Amino acid sequence: MSEKIAVLGAGSWGSILANLLDENGHDVALWSYKPEQVAELNEKHTNSHYIQNFTFSDTLKAYADLKTALTGAETVLFVVPTKAVRSVAGEVKAALEALNSRPALVHASKGIEQNTYKRVSEILAEEIPSAYRSSITVLSGPSHAEDVAKKDLTLVTAASADLNAAKHVQDLFMNNYFRVYTNSDVIGVEIAAALKNIIALGTGALNGLGYGDNAKAALMTRGLAEISRLGASFGANPQTFIGLAGVGDIIVTGTSQNSRNYRAGDELGRGESLDDVINHMGMVIEGVATTKSAYELAQQRGVDMPITEAIYQVLYEGKDIRKAISDLMQREGRSEF
Ligand SMILES: NC(=O)C1=CN([C@@H]2O[C@H](COP(=O)(O)OP(=O)(O)OC[C@H]3O[C@@H](n4cnc5c(N)ncnc54)[C@H](OP(=O)(O)O)[C@@H]3O)[C@@H](O)[C@H]2O)C=CC1
Numbered sequence: 001m002s003e004k005i006a007v008l009g010a011g012s013w014g015s016i017l018a019n020l021l022d023e024n025g026h027d028v029a030l031w032s033y034k035p036e037q038v039a040e041l042n043e044k045h046t047n048s049h050y051i052q053n054f055t056f057s058d059t060l061k062a063y064a065d066l067k068t069a070l071t072g073a074e075t076v077l078f079v080v081p082t083k084a085v086r087s088v089a090g091e092v093k094a095a096l097e098a099l100n101s102r103p104a105l106v107h108a109s110k111g112i113e114q115n116t117y118k119r120v121s122e123i124l125a126e127e128i129p130s131a132y133r134s135s136i137t138v139l140s141g142p143s144h145a146e147d148v149a150k151k152d153l154t155l156v157t158a159a160s161a162d163l164n165a166a167k168h169v170q171d172l173f174m175n176n177y178f179r180v181y182t183n184s185d186v187i188g189v190e191i192a193a194a195l196k197n198i199i200a201l202g203t204g205a206l207n208g209l210g211y212g213d214n215a216k217a218a219l220m221t222r223g224l225a226e227i228s229r230l231g232a233s234f235g236a237n238p239q240t241f242i243g244l245a246g247v248g249d250i251i252v253t254g255t256s257q258n259s260r261n262y263r264a265g266d267e268l269g270r271g272e273s274l275d276d277v278i279n280h281m282g283m284v285i286e287g288v289a290t291t292k293s294a295y296e297l298a299q300q301r302g303v304d305m306p307i308t309e310a311i312y313q314v315l316y317e318g319k320d321i322r323k324a325i326s327d328l329m330q331r332e333g334r335s336e337f
């Protein structure tokens with residue numbers, strides 16, 4: 001079944017997901033707030049700053065006007081950085097009110113809002129009341145845009161409190177290289193998705209410092225353990241953390257040069273300053289803001305998250321990375337579980 005879908009955010013992930021949906025036969029409107037990027041997408045079928053050496057489908061249409069992109073949309077997919085979700089959602093609500101439409105919402109962003117500690121689905125629910133939308137679903141899992149662009153095999157999960165909505169998202173996205181599971185644990189999927197970026201900063205830093213595979217495997221495993229503890233404090237399903245959104249995404253983000261978070265960590269490990277790394281990445285490094293949110297959440301909730309705390313101290317308090325690693329290694333010995 002083909003439908004009209006608006007994709008909001010034309011960075012690497014938004015533009016590649018829009019292209020996938022177009023190739024799946026849907027009528028896709030890709031919205032960017034930058035008119036020059038819209039012109040490049042429509043005229044050259046490229047998005048060169050965000051995804052290199054890729055030609056987009058010539059039936060994919062980009063728009064700089066949000067209301068035009070939303071007109072007739074049955075599904076609206078948000079793929080802007082977490083820090084932009086609230087403001088974009090506010091504009092979407094106003095447009096949907098004017099259009100008198102009530103689409104299903106999906107998001108693929110991975111973060112926790114600074115200061116409010118809200119997950120992305122919570123921000124959407126707050127900003128777009130149920131009069132202007134039906135369900136909310138999160139699409140998440142190990143999925144670098146660069147691999148999806150090559151039609152490499154990719155498996156993700158669609159989580160919603162409404163199983164029919166999750167199944168609908170599964171139907172929209174599934175094809176012979178992109179396989180979608182359903183999940184009812186929105187809390188677990190969103191927490192796992194956001195916090196794996198902290199761990200990728202850490203494994204990247206280990207790489208930059210010259211540490212090997214044992215160290216990275218240890219950080220990913222113990223990192224997932226503390227993410228699961230925070231998830232449990234919110235009532236997440238423990239199984240989610242051994243699924244695609246949990247261990248799956250930790251593996252892909254924590255080991256790949258395609259990951260902006262891993263690359264940022266790598267550069268920090270090689271001695272670059274955080275400001276320089278952010279300035280030259282030119283794309284969102286979600287883990288930097290999420291480290292602060294997760295650290296503060298752990299403090300508030302009394303959840304032991306030593307790795308997150310160490311990365312917070314490095315990013316926000318100027319602690320030397322080698323000292324942070326040494327302090328973690330010298331914590332009192334304990335039982336694994
Ligand atoms: N890249 C990937 O492989 C994956 C990314 N994700 C997640 O998807 C989300 C988006 O990531 P990604 O596409 O990679 O990020 P990018 O940095 O590549 O793109 C984000 C896009 O959103 C734009 N943007 C920023 N602020 C606003 C705003 N206020 N209003 C409208 N547009 C805005 C950016 O513009 P500008 O550059 O000018 O700021 C850019 O075009 C993140 O949460 C990320 O974690 C999830 C899975 C895979």
Ligand SMILES: O=C(CO)COP(=O)(O)O
Pocket residue numbers: 110141142143144197200249252253258259260261262284285286
């Ligand atoms: O979430 C991702 C892959 O699943 C993308 O990670 P980065 O944002 O680190 O590139």
